[in-house]
Amino acid sequence: MNKLLSFPSILLLSFVASSITCMVCDDSKVKETQQKEQPMLYDTSKVYERNIVELSMDNVHPVPLPPKEKWRRVLGYDVATPFGIPACPISLSSGVKFLSKLGFSVFTYKTIRSESFKAHPAPNVCLIPNMKQLSYADNKQPIHALEDAKKSPSIACSIGNACLDIEWVKEDIARARSYLQEGQLLIVSVYGVASEMRAAAQDFAYTALMAQKAGAQAIELNLSCPNVNGGLLYLQSDKVYEIVSTVCTALKDLPVIIKVGAFPDEETLNEIMFTAMRAGARGVCSMNCLPMQIITAEGKPVFGKRIHAGVSGGCIKDLALEQLHFLLKFKEKWAQSKMNIHHTECEIFSTGGVASAADLIDRVNCGAQIAMSATGVINNPYLAQQALRNKLFS
Numbered sequence: 001m002n003k004l005l006s007f008p009s010i011l012l013l014s015f016v017a018s019s020i021t022c023m024v025c026d027d028s029k030v031k032e033t034q035q036k037e038q039p040m041l042y043d044t045s046k047v048y049e050r051n052i053v054e055l056s057m058d059n060v061h062p063v064p065l066p067p068k069e070k071w072r073r074v075l076g077y078d079v080a081t082p083f084g085i086p087a088c089p090i091s092l093s094s095g096v097k098f099l100s101k102l103g104f105s106v107f108t109y110k111t112i113r114s115e116s117f118k119a120h121p122a123p124n125v126c127l128i129p130n131m132k133q134l135s136y137a138d139n140k141q142p143i144h145a146l147e148d149a150k151k152s153p154s155i156a157c158s159i160g161n162a163c164l165d166i167e168w169v170k171e172d173i174a175r176a177r178s179y180l181q182e183g184q185l186l187i188v189s190v191y192g193v194a195s196e197m198r199a200a201a202q203d204f205a206y207t208a209l210m211a212q213k214a215g216a217q218a219i220e221l222n223l224s225c226p227n228v229n230g231g232l233l234y235l236q237s238d239k240v241y242e243i244v245s246t247v248c249t250a251l252k253d254l255p256v257i258i259k260v261g262a263f264p265d266e267e268t269l270n271e272i273m274f275t276a277m278r279a280g281a282r283g284v285c286s287m288n289c290l291p292m293q294i295i296t297a298e299g300k301p302v303f304g305k306r307i308h309a310g311v312s313g314g315c316i317k318d319l320a321l322e323q324l325h326f327l328l329k330f331k332e333k334w335a336q337s338k339m340n341i342h343h344t345e346c347e348i349f350s351t352g353g354v355a356s357a358a359d360l361i362d363r364v365n366c367g368a369q370i371a372m373s374a375t376g377v378i379n380n381p382y383l384a385q386q387a388l389r390n391k392l393f394s
C-alpha cells in the first residue's frame with residue numbers, strides 16, 4: 001500500500017488552521033461583481049493535495065435558511081434545503097466551512113480509504129470544452145482538453161480515490177461536522193479494496209465504521225470511481241450485494257447509500273438497484289463522472305498512462321437527467337415491491353451537470369430528494385444561494 005509523502009502531511013497540518021479566509025458579514029446582499037471575480041475552486045495547475053488545503057473564498061455572506069416547516073427528511077435527518085455537494089475536492093472541511101453558509105445542506109465528504117493512498121501523479125484535473133451532451137455510448141470517443149482557459153463548465157479528473165494521512169482524515173471529518181448547523185447533514189464516501197471480494201467488502205465496512213466514529217451521519221459507498229482499476233463495481237450485481245450487505249450489517253442503523261455511474265440501460269439499473277436496496281441500502285447518488293479518453297491537441301493522453309478520466313459538469317447534464325428519470329421509476333417499483341423489507345423508500349441524490357440555480361431547482365422539481373453539484377459549484381459556489389435568494393425555490 002502506498003504511503004503518503006511527507007510533503008502533503010506537513011503541508012496539510014500547517015495549512016488547515018489558516019486555509020480559508022472566510023469573511024462573514026451581516027450584510028445579506030452578495031454583490032454580483034464579487035461573484036464574477038470568484039476563480040474556480042480548483043486550480044488545475046496545482047497538485048491535488050494543495051488544492052484541497054489551500055481552498056479559499058472571500059466575502060462569504062451567510063444566506064438565511066427557509067423556515068423549519070419547509071425542511072425535509074433526508075435519510076432520517078431534518079434538512080434545511082434540498083441542495084448539496086457530492087464527494088469531490090470541495091467537500092472536505094476546507095470547503096464545508098464556507099459552503100455550509102451558502103445554502104447547501106448535504107455534504108458528501110470526498111471518498112476515503114482505510115489507509116492513506118497517494119493521488120495519481122499530476123495533472124489530476126483538466127478543463128474540457130463546452131460541447132454536445134454526452135451519452136453512455138459516447139465513452140469510446142476521445143475528447144480534446146481545453147488549453148489556455150481559466151474556467152469551463154465541464155472538466156475531466158483523474159485523482160484515483162486518494163486518501164490523505166488517515167489520522168488527519170479522521171480529524172478533518174470531525175472538523176467538517178463541527179462546521180455544520182442544525183438542518184445540515186454530513187455523509188462520508190468510502191471505498192474498500194482487497195484482492196478478494198469478501199475482504200474488499202470488509203475493507204468497505206471497516207472504513208465506514210471509521211467514518212462513523214469520526215462524525216459521519218450517513219455513509220456513501222463509492223462503487224463507481226472511473227479512475228481506479230476495477231472501480232466500476234456498480235455494474236456487478238454480486239459485488240454490489242456483498243459490499244452493501246456487509247457494510248449495512250456492520251453499521252446497524254447508520255444510513256447507507258450507494259454512488260453509481262451511468263447505467264447502459266434501464267434494465268441494468270433496475271437489476272442493480274433492486275440488489276442494493278434488498279441488501280439494505282437507503283438510496284442512491286447518481287451519477288459519478290463518465291469515463292472518457294482525454295487527449296491533447298496533438299492527440300496524446302492528457303493524463304499520461306491513464307488513458308481514461310472521469311468527465312463531469314455541463315456535458316453530462318442530459319445523461320444525469322435520464323438516469324434520474326430511470327431512478328424515479330425504480331423508486332415507485334421499489335415502494336410497491338415485496339422485497340422492501342428494510343426500507344420502503346429509495347432516496348435519490350442527483351448530481352451531474354447542475355450548473356445554475358435553475359438546474360438545482362429543476363432536479364428537485366423532477367423528484368430528486370437532494371440536488372447536488374460538484375463542477376457547477378467549483379465554477380460558481382453561489383448556486384444554492386442564488387436559488388434561495390431568487391425565490392426560485394419555495
Ligand SMILES: Cc1cc2nc3c(=O)[nH]c(=O)nc-3n(C[C@H](O)[C@H](O)[C@H](O)COP(=O)(O)O)c2cc1C
Binds near residue numbers: 088111125161352372
Ligand atoms: C475533481 C473531482 C473529484 C471527484 N471525486 C469524487 C470522489 O472522491 N468520490 C466520488 O464518489 N465522486 C467524486 N467525484 C464525482 C462527483 O461527486 C460527481 O458525481 C460528478 O462530478 C458529477 O457531478 P457534477 O457534474 O456536478 O460535477 C469527483 C468529481 C470531480 C469533478
